[in-house]
Amino acid sequence: IIFFFFFFKQKTAYEMLRSLVGSEMCIRDRLLLIDIIQEMETEENFNVPRYQDIDKLLLRPSNFAPQDFEPGIELKTMFMQYSKILVIGAGGLGCEILKDLALSGFRDIHVIDMDKIELTNLNRQFLFREKDIGRYKAEVAAEFVEKRVKGVKVTPHKCKIQDLDKEFYEQFQVIIAGLDNMEARRWINSMVHSLVEYDDENKPLRETIRPLIDGGTEGFRGQARIIWPFQSACFECTIETVKRVGNYNFCTIAETPRKPEHCIAYAQLIQWDKEFPGKKIDTDSPQDMQWIFKKAEERAQKYGIVGVTYMLTLGVVKNIIPNIASTNALISAACVNEAFKAMTFCSQILDNYMMFMGQTGIYTMTDAIQRKENCLVCSVKATSIQFTPETTLNEVIEHLKTNQQFSLQQPSLLNEKEQILAIFNPPQLYQLHKDKLDLTLKELEEKGYINSGCKLYVTDISLVNQIAILLKLSLIHI
Numbered sequence: 001i002i003f004f005f006f007f008f009k010q011k012t013a014y015e016m017l018r019s020l021v022g023s024e025m026c027i028r029d030r031l032l033l034i035d036i037i038q039e040m041e042t043e044e045n046f047n048v049p050r051y052q053d054i055d056k057l058l059l060r061p062s063n064f065a066p067q068d069f070e071p072g073i074e075l076k077t078m079f080m081q082y083s084k085i086l087v088i089g090a091g092g093l094g095c096e097i098l099k100d101l102a103l104s105g106f107r108d109i110h111v112i113d114m115d116k117i118e119l120t121n122l123n124r125q126f127l128f129r130e131k132d133i134g135r136y137k138a139e140v141a142a143e144f145v146e147k148r149v150k151g152v153k154v155t156p157h158k159c160k161i162q163d164l165d166k167e168f169y170e171q172f173q174v175i176i177a178g179l180d181n182m183e184a185r186r187w188i189n190s191m192v193h194s195l196v197e198y199d200d201e202n203k204p205l206r207e208t209i210r211p212l213i214d215g216g217t218e219g220f221r222g223q224a225r226i227i228w229p230f231q232s233a234c235f236e237c238t239i240e241t242v243k244r245v246g247n248y249n250f251c252t253i254a255e256t257p258r259k260p261e262h263c264i265a266y267a268q269l270i271q272w273d274k275e276f277p278g279k280k281i282d283t284d285s286p287q288d289m290q291w292i293f294k295k296a297e298e299r300a301q302k303y304g305i306v307g308v309t310y311m312l313t314l315g316v317v318k319n320i321i322p323n324i325a326s327t328n329a330l331i332s333a334a335c336v337n338e339a340f341k342a343m344t345f346c347s348q349i350l351d352n353y354m355m356f357m358g359q360t361g362i363y364t365m366t367d368a369i370q371r372k373e374n375c376l377v378c379s380v381k382a383t384s385i386q387f388t389p390e391t392t393l394n395e396v397i398e399h400l401k402t403n404q405q406f407s408l409q410q411p412s413l414l415n416e417k418e419q420i421l422a423i424f425n426p427p428q429l430y431q432l433h434k435d436k437l438d439l440t441l442k443e444l445e446e447k448g449y450i451n452s453g454c455k456l457y458v459t460d461i462s463l464v465n466q467i468a469i470l471l472k473l474s475l476i477h478i
Contacts, residue, residue, distance in 0.1 A: 054105050057346045064347045075344060080105050083343050086172040087111045088161055088188060090137040092323040093178035093215055095127045096332030098141055102149040104340055109145075110172070112157040112164070113138040115284070120311070124325045161188055170195055174339045176213045178332075182239075183409070183462050185214065189227065189235035190464040193377050196229050204230055211342050215335040220324055220358035222331035224350070225369070226338050230378050232352045237372035240404050260300060260307035264316040267295035283318045292317060330356055376406070377463070389442035397422055397437070400458065408460040415449055415456060
């Protein structure tokens, strides 16, 4: 019941509003009718028209609910007074999630987003207005939701998710991620697993298991999944299925460009370094993006290529995929639906992955993704990799960075004696141990650092510091 309520409410509301006004409505006008009931709500009073639909779910029995579901006013009061939820991302999907949460009875919401509002955001991120350009998304979104839905408190955090410590994440019962990049998803997935505590029998304590609900959209396609740490498949379990975007053959870029994207990649990867050696491109800087756009446009004209635009430049440089508002609305509804069920147990929870494929019709599918036996995050089993004795330590590190099974960014290695084999930060330690990078595994074995079948402990900036990766190294002696 609750799934269909949230999943189809966007289309139903749209049709109702359209029939009232007689024409299609602008996306930013979606919430205008909320004002009708806004004055009826107070901090202490939950018995208002806005929450009548919640009453139908929480105050009466359901054949769809688990056996331990106990409907009643106590459940509703506990849910609305004590639920504390974190939303990561206040972009196209995040705006929808914040709105849905506020209108679903969640009254204590935190949101993290370090980005500022740009003009190009306004067509789909309906919590923002033109006057907000230049302000932080999290801050403006929090103000808008609090103003629209009285009694809801939204706390903004204008920082990276990596800037907040373990104690911060421990305060939430549910975390919803509306992120658009793999690195941040890997990190928060690693964090929720690090929050789990164990009893004397080495079994996870139920109260320390916080579900991570991950939503993502890509044009007319989208997915929502719920991750129960150490109980269901985590994001790392499926990292090998993540599509890599923005990869072009270097020779094609440099010598025979055929597409607008090739011209943009040339300006980004080649011309930028020549013009600004040592300077990193700031993808959030309009000046940097304009420079790349102009250079790409010049190269396109030289080769008779049409189609280089500023928006395409942003898409190639930032790996942006067009955002469709209706897809965001559907995936947000699915994510909030799971959050509501996770907090109240009023219905069966998704097991554990839902995909929407709007490019071919209104079609969804669900799948119970299985845990990966040697997952780097949720498995205790070490991953075995095999190298020849002539392999250098630097080549091992490159394997950890480029192999899709690992996809690490800057791995540091310790041996079983906790001796440092490779470390890149701070610079002083890197200088102290950098000579080991050129040693072969055979030479490291002769020096007593490793042996055939030993374990290496690996940490990486893409994972939470508290999580170590156990890596079994097998040497083949020739």
